[in-house]
Amino acid sequence: xxxxxxxxxxxxxxxxxxxxxxINNLHRVKNQxxxxxxxxxxxxNVSLILSGFGIPSIAMGFIxxxxxxxxxxxxxxxxxxxxxxxxxxxxxxxENITIIDPASDTITExxxxxxxxxxxxxxxxxxxxxxxxxxxxAVVISGSVPPGIPEDFYYLLGNTAKEAGKLVVSESIGACxxxxxxxxxxxxxxxxxxxxxxxxxxxLEDLDDYVEAGxxxxxxxxxxxxxxxxxxxxxxxxxxxxxxxxxxxxxxxSHLLGTGDSFVAGVVEHLLKxxxxxxxxxxxxxxxxxxxxxxxxxxxxxxDDVETNxxxxxxxxxx
Amino acid sequence: xxxxxxxxxxxxxxxxxxxxxxINNLHRVKNQxxxxxxxxxxxxNVSLILSGFGIPSIAMGFIxxxxxxxxxxxxxxxxxxxxxxxxxxxxxxxENITIIDPASDTITExxxxxxxxxxxxxxxxxxxxxxxxxxxxAVVISGSVPPGIPEDFYYLLGNTAKEAGKLVVSESIGACxxxxxxxxxxxxxxxxxxxxxxxxxxxLEDLDDYVEAGxxxxxxxxxxxxxxxxxxxxxxxxxxxxxxxxxxxxxxxSHLLGTGDSFVAGVVEHLLKxxxxxxxxxxxxxxxxxxxxxxxxxxxxxxDDVETNxxxxxxxxxx
Numbered sequence: 001x002x003x004x005x006x007x008x009x010x011x012x013x014x015x016x017x018x019x020x021x022x023i024n025n026l027h028r029v030k031n032q033x034x035x036x037x038x039x040x041x042x043x044x045n046v047s048l049i050l051s052g053f054g055i056p057s058i059a060m061g062f063i064x065x066x067x068x069x070x071x072x073x074x075x076x077x078x079x080x081x082x083x084x085x086x087x088x089x090x091x092x093x094x095e096n097i098t099i100i101d102p103a104s105d106t107i108t109e110x111x112x113x114x115x116x117x118x119x120x121x122x123x124x125x126x127x128x129x130x131x132x133x134x135x136x137x138a139v140v141i142s143g144s145v146p147p148g149i150p151e152d153f154y155y156l157l158g159n160t161a162k163e164a165g166k167l168v169v170s171e172s173i174g175a176c177x178x179x180x181x182x183x184x185x186x187x188x189x190x191x192x193x194x195x196x197x198x199x200x201x202x203x204l205e206d207l208d209d210y211v212e213a214g215x216x217x218x219x220x221x222x223x224x225x226x227x228x229x230x231x232x233x234x235x236x237x238x239x240x241x242x243x244x245x246x247x248x249x250x251x252x253x254s255h256l257l258g259t260g261d262s263f264v265a266g267v268v269e270h271l272l273k274x275x276x277x278x279x280x281x282x283x284x285x286x287x288x289x290x291x292x293x294x295x296x297x298x299x300x301x302x303x304d305d306v307e308t309n310x311x312x313x314x315x316x317x318x319x
Numbered sequence: 320x321x322x323x324x325x326x327x328x329x330x331x332x333x334x335x336x337x338x339x340x341x342i343n344n345l346h347r348v349k350n351q352x353x354x355x356x357x358x359x360x361x362x363x364n365v366s367l368i369l370s371g372f373g374i375p376s377i378a379m380g381f382i383x384x385x386x387x388x389x390x391x392x393x394x395x396x397x398x399x400x401x402x403x404x405x406x407x408x409x410x411x412x413x414e415n416i417t418i419i420d421p422a423s424d425t426i427t428e429x430x431x432x433x434x435x436x437x438x439x440x441x442x443x444x445x446x447x448x449x450x451x452x453x454x455x456x457a458v459v460i461s462g463s464v465p466p467g468i469p470e471d472f473y474y475l476l477g478n479t480a481k482e483a484g485k486l487v488v489s490e491s492i493g494a495c496x497x498x499x500x501x502x503x504x505x506x507x508x509x510x511x512x513x514x515x516x517x518x519x520x521x522x523l524e525d526l527d528d529y530v531e532a533g534x535x536x537x538x539x540x541x542x543x544x545x546x547x548x549x550x551x552x553x554x555x556x557x558x559x560x561x562x563x564x565x566x567x568x569x570x571x572x573s574h575l576l577g578t579g580d581s582f583v584a585g586v587v588e589h590l591l592k593x594x595x596x597x598x599x600x601x602x603x604x605x606x607x608x609x610x611x612x613x614x615x616x617x618x619x620x621x622x623d624d625v626e627t628n629x630x631x632x633x634x635x636x637x638x
Binding site: 014016018021022023024025026027028029030037066067069070073074092095097099101104106107108109110111112113195 | 347385431
């Protein structure tokens, strides 16, 4: 095992293609092919992308009930390189439903909050986490936290791993993530700015705000901060400076699905081979994200694709 | 075992309560309690209602994949009186998603078609059906048929059971149902007129059309036809005449969910005890449906409730 991915709040991703979707009506989905059911949650996504790169991983987190069982068994079937090590909780794992209407070009999403996690579940997780930590070189902590998780939990996970000499990469947002970032618990931090362009209580408006946020993350103890800027750009901050990556080609908003997870997987893949080579790791991440953006579904990207896209964006130094 | 219920196309019913549901937006369902996941499909519903009456049943049909496994295991957990005997098919069992918005009082439904059933699956089903038939007094054949089912299949099931001396009750609609009704394969037939008020290629418009349709079903070989007329009425046709049942109290359209299945369960319950007492069986069915309409969820109705509601409607003779 090379990598441990943490997804505290996994999901069953359901994608339904419904033509002419309207409210207060009965719609019939005709073709089974138009109804996709995949394991979801950002850490799990990273595990699957890593498996496409030939990198084995252990997926950890909390799952519950019938939907949880579906997530776990689907995940096991999808790749031999992903080992599952989930703690079972009482309530049902959430299901994230996406209704895609190609006729009106709309995407309607219904996300559930996820099962409640209690103190006993958290203790069980922590014990297994410490055991698994001994078997990996890197830890990825990604996605939202379910109800019941204390604010310092991402800090605890990240800090414990860092102190054990592991690479720790996180993409998330919210109180738990910020608490950990402020205390330098992650080697690489990528705020998930998809739904809210806000960090440490401040709105990120112009490019300067992103640069300052990136610098703040590095000053707090991270080796690298990655902030997606608008659809086609990324601000990269390290101890050496701040850079701006921009894709050559225009990217559709609907193609952004999963690009953050690919970015993280690309960064991890490079840093496993070349520890401390942060800027080049970010370039691999960017190339992986661009590769992902070329796909609409959850097809697995390959290292060859990533290689090809290493020249698909411009790099300029900002600071 | 007293009853065999056939649900060729079961479903996992998902009910999501989403406040201010709008298209092209991301909605978050906050409370797990607002996300219901139950086994569905009309035959299965009848099995569950019968179990509330203390009547054991065998539930048969086709299920597949992860969702099928959830349906089967949920069903087993819900009642000790329901024995499952499903044939496994390759494709996924369908999930019927209902999005209820209490703020705007809308119900948006997305139903999938269901898995494809091939010749081999059908042969397997038929073998097991013949075995199970020997263990029951009545057969309920309800709901839609999945792709792959031949048009004469409901006829085959009904006719075989009838020739073996069983009571056969069916609530369904479409080619397969009409084929069987026209050939007298059911003892009691209740067309499912919820989405389309159409039978034998003709629109049912005024009460006379319903009376004629009911008479036609009886003339084709059924002992009783039951046709829901508008929201609060039912037309009952037997060899003795035609009656009209009408509830005293106003029923909301959103409370109709499951009332057809309760009607069928009430009819079956009565006919098991009093064979050939059709009109009184219809009264029990009507009382069961009215009881069901008083509930919004899938709570189990009791025989005491049914007893109470035997006087909750008027009966008038039409022919």
